[in-house]
Amino acid sequence: MRTQRQVVDYSLQKRAVLRELLAGRVGTYDVCDASPYLKNAARFHGEPTDRRCPICRSENLTLVHYIYGDELKQSAGQARTLTELPVLAMTLREFQVFVVEVCLGCDWNHLVEQYLLGRDGLTGDIDGTGEQDAAVAEGAGRRRREAQR
Ligand SMILES: [Zn+2]
Numbered sequence: 001m002r003t004q005r006q007v008v009d010y011s012l013q014k015r016a017v018l019r020e021l022l023a024g025r026v027g028t029y030d031v032c033d034a035s036p037y038l039k040n041a042a043r044f045h046g047e048p049t050d051r052r053c054p055i056c057r058s059e060n061l062t063l064v065h066y067i068y069g070d071e072l073k074q075s076a077g078q079a080r081t082l083t084e085l086p087v088l089a090m091t092l093r094e095f096q097v098f099v100v101e102v103c104l105g106c107d108w109n110h111l112v113e114q115y116l117l118g119r120d121g122l123t124g125d126i127d128g129t130g131e132q133d134a135a136v137a138e139g140a141g142r143r144r145r146e147a148q149r
Contacts, residue, residue: 014111028108033107033109045064046063046064058105062103064079069095085117088117093120096114
């Protein structure tokens with residue numbers, strides 16, 4: 001999604017957990033502890049992936065998108081399907097998305113990333129990371145230069 005901003009990637013933390021597991025410093029019961037709520041969210045709102053679970057290697061991972069933000073009111077903290085997010089992003093100014101990967105086979109779960117979505121990102125993006133943002137900034141710069149002439 002183009003409006004994703006302030007993305008935080010948790011893949012380093014995930015790798016660290018998997019290393020601890022391989023080294024025997026933590027047990028699978030410590031990391032495969034998906035709650036019934038999380039598993040239900042994965043079943044009903046989850047996004048299937050073709051990536052194998054790093055623990056049991058027999059099931060594919062499911063991504064669950066949790067949304068948080070004052071504007072969401074009672075919907076805050078609920079899981080949403082990936083297709084619902086762009087719709088929300090058009091109607092709300094700003095909300096936080098937490099992406100959690102879950103294995104429905106062995107209950108492995110880990111936070112994958114978090115980011116902000118919402119209409120606020122469509123104008124005046126401070127980060128200016130996306131291609132579109134760069135193009136917009138370039139266009140604005142050109143317009144400014146033309147205006148100066
Ligand atoms: Zn698994």
